[in-house]
Amino acid sequence: MEVKRNVLLNPGPSTTTDTVKMAQIVPDICPREKEFQQIMAPMRRDLVKIVHGGDDYTAVLFCGSGTICIDIVLNSLLDEGKKALVIDNGSYSSRAAEVLTYYGLPFIDLKQPIYTKPDLNVIEQTLKENSDIGYVYMTHHETGSGLLNPIREVGALAHKYDAFFITDTTSSYAMIPINVYEDNVDFCMASAQKGIMGMTGLSYVIGKTSIIEASKSFPKRSYYCNLYMQYEYFEKTGQMHFTPPVQTIYAAKQALIEYWAEGEEAKWKRHQRIMAAIHEGEEKLGLKEIIAREDQSGLVSAVKYPDDPNWDFDKVHDYCYERGFTIYPGKIEKQGTFRLCALGAIDAPDIEDFWKVFREALEVNGVQIPVRYED
Numbered sequence: 242m243e244v245k246r247n248v249l250l251n252p253g254p255s256t257t258t259d260t261v262k263m264a265q266i267v268p269d270i271c272p273r274e275k276e277f278q279q280i281m282a283p284m285r286r287d288l289v290k291i292v293h294g295g296d297d298y299t300a301v302l303f304c305g306s307g308t309i310c311i312d313i314v315l316n317s318l319l320d321e322g323k324k325a326l327v328i329d330n331g332s333y334s335s336r337a338a339e340v341l342t343y344y345g346l347p348f349i350d351l352k353q354p355i356y357t358k359p360d361l362n363v364i365e366q367t368l369k370e371n372s373d374i375g376y377v378y379m380t381h382h383e384t385g386s387g388l389l390n391p392i393r394e395v396g397a398l399a400h401k402y403d404a405f406f407i408t409d410t411t412s413s414y415a416m417i418p419i420n421v422y423e424d425n426v427d428f429c430m431a432s433a434q435k436g437i438m439g440m441t442g443l444s445y446v447i448g449k450t451s452i453i454e455a456s457k458s459f460p461k462r463s464y465y466c467n468l469y470m471q472y473e474y475f476e477k478t479g480q481m482h483f484t485p486p487v488q489t490i491y492a493a494k495q496a497l498i499e500y501w502a503e504g505e506e507a508k509w510k511r512h513q514r515i516m517a518a519i520h521e522g523e524e525k526l527g528l529k530e531i532i533a534r535e536d537q538s539g540l541v542s543a544v545k546y547p548d549d550p551n552w553d554f555d556k557v558h559d560y561c562y563e564r565g566f567t568i569y570p571g572k573i574e575k576q577g578t579f580r581l582c583a584l585g586a587i588d589a590p591d592i593e594d595f596w597k598v599f600r601e602a603l604e605v606n607g608v609q610i611p612v613r614y615e616d
């Protein structure tokens with residue numbers, strides 16, 4: 242069977258290989274069968290191995306999009322009498338602050354600029370002044386802007402003040418090499434449709450087993466989204482507590498085979514190659530980004546809308562979409578941006594093809610090239 246290949250430049254789900262797509266076509270199976278559990282056990286170990294964790298780390302799988310992991314870690318890992326510290330410098334860390342608000346949990350919403358790396362002195366000062374901080378939470382790669390946060394340094398600060406460190410690595414995991422020991426990460430998370438280039442519906446928290454076990458006595462705030470409960474069920478039965486996303490798990494199994502075949506370093510090099518091609522095309526057209534290159538993740542480029550009366554994101558999007566390329570609106574308040582992302586099973590030649598189509602889209606709509614900016 243031939244499947245049309247689309248190049249997705251949105252921040253996930255990403256372009257997948259046909260072998261991953263086809264891995265979902267399996268005989269019907271009840272996920273309570275041993276045969277199915279035998280897929281999940283090695284998968285959990287593989288997911289820990291991707292971030293170089295040893296026997297002291299575990300992976301807990303959930304059925305849901307990536308946000309389910311944010312919800313789970315925030316509500317499950319805060320002990321009575323403790324408060325959370327959220328480094329809030331982008332749309333995904335703001336989402337974390339919102340989750341804590343919905344649960345009515347005590348937290349410090351430490352707002353930091355969204356265009357530059359956060360101030361480590363302010364973070365340290367906050368930890369020093371608040372001895373009741375249970376965990377520090379930071380988004381590794383703020384997917385809305387493309388900003389990369391300094392997790393190693395912030396993780397070290399959290400540990401210095403006896404807090405554990407949770408980072409949302411949904412848009413960096415299995416792309417930017419991460420080592421939980423060197424990067425001082427107690428908990429990280431991701432979703433199958435991003436770094437491993439699988440399908441939507443499977444997400445995972447990877448973290449320190451000792452802390453998960455300690456969290457058994459923490460207050461239970463959610464029935465479905467509780468980390469200890471899901472972990473315990475896996476340990477006892479090898480299964481998810483509730484129905485898993487069966488076909489997505491078959492796809493993830495194949496995606497992991499392909500991850501190890503490509504290799505951590507080669508894969509990261511490929512993502513960087515894709516971003517270099519994105520940057521090259523931007524320069525040719527005069528497009529400006531909102532984050533300085535040295536602060537970028539290398540996975541997302543957030544581009545300012547040109548100041549041209551004929552610029553219309555939707556029209557450019559539709560032109561590209563009809564030709565198999567998906568671009569994505571930005572997530573920056575008060576500023577028109579769109580995003581080009583280097584995720585998925587694509588490579589530099591796909592980006593070169595994309596820029597030809599994008600240039601045509603500008604021409605067809607009468608947008609001046611090179612593009613104009615007022616400032």
Ligand SMILES: *Cc1c(COP(=O)(O)O)cnc(C)c1O
Pocket residue numbers: 252253306307308309333380382383384409410411412432
């Ligand atoms: C994609 C993403 C998520 C999860 O978003 P969903 O829409 O729930 O899949 C969480 N955090 C970051 C940083 C992301 O990029």
